[in-house]
Amino acid sequence: MSKLKDKIVKNLSIRNRRASFEYSFLDKFTAGMRLTGTEIKSIRLGKVNLDDAYCLLLNGEMFVRNLHVNEYAQGTRFNHDPKADRKLLLNKRELRKVENELKNQGLTIIPIHIFINDRGYAKMEVAIAKGKKLHDKRESIKERDVQREMDRE
Numbered sequence: 001m002s003k004l005k006d007k008i009v010k011n012l013s014i015r016n017r018r019a020s021f022e023y024s025f026l027d028k029f030t031a032g033m034r035l036t037g038t039e040i041k042s043i044r045l046g047k048v049n050l051d052d053a054y055c056l057l058l059n060g061e062m063f064v065r066n067l068h069v070n071e072y073a074q075g076t077r078f079n080h081d082p083k084a085d086r087k088l089l090l091n092k093r094e095l096r097k098v099e100n101e102l103k104n105q106g107l108t109i110i111p112i113h114i115f116i117n118d119r120g121y122a123k124m125e126v127a128i129a130k131g132k133k134l135h136d137k138r139e140s141i142k143e144r145d146v147q148r149e150m151d152r153e
Contacts, residue, residue, distance in 0.1 A: 012043070014114040016050040021140060023110060023129035027101065031062065032089035033122045038072035039080050043122050045072075048114055055088065055109035055126050057099060062088040064111055064124065088124060101128050 035043070042048070047070035055064050063085045071079045090098070101107060113125035132140070 012046060012114070012116045014046065014048050014050060016053070016110070016112045018051060019110050019112050019127070019129070021137060022132060023108075023127070024132055024136065025112070025127040025129050026107070027097075027128045028112070029090060029094055029098070029126050031094075031124050031126055033064075033124055034087040034089060035122060036080050038075040038078060039069050039086075040122055041075075042069050042072045043114065044116065050111055050114065053111045055111060057095070057102070057109075060095060060099075062090055062095060062098070062109070062126075064088055064126075067111065088126065098128060106130055 049068040053064055053067040055062055057063075065085050066083060067086060068082050069080065071082055098109065102109070107128055107130055109126055110129050111124050112127050115123055115125075117123050
């Protein structure tokens with residue numbers, strides 16, 4: 001049991017680094033996640049992949065799709081589906097705001113960060129984002145290089 005306790009990440013912080021390169025963020029929200037027992041155990045071990053994940057609104061509720069949560073090793077037959085849709089918990093005001101902003105053409109909702117809060121609940125930070133063009137990506141690379149040079153000095 002102590003070996004398993006050693007593997008649990010105390011300050012879990014999983015980021016979607018590719019998202020900031022591909023998209024410019026307009027607005028951010030923090031949402032709870034409805035998970036089963038084996039899903040939260042895998043997340044606490046850091047076995048999550050956000051790369052291809054995206055969010056969608058269905059019947060006034062927000063879901064995250066293509067979020068890969070590895071199966072829990074000790075999960076037996078009660079294990080979860082790694083690619084299942086997971087419900088995100090936002091209040092009605094935030095859901096209405098997201099729905100109104102998505103009416104604009106070219107906007108999407110993407111997950112950018114998963115973390116465990118002080119109470120032990122898994123939270124996901126999602127952003128309303130607009131895709132960057134090639135010249136925007138070049139500007140991002142240039143800004144990152146300039147920042148790196150300033151940090152070295």
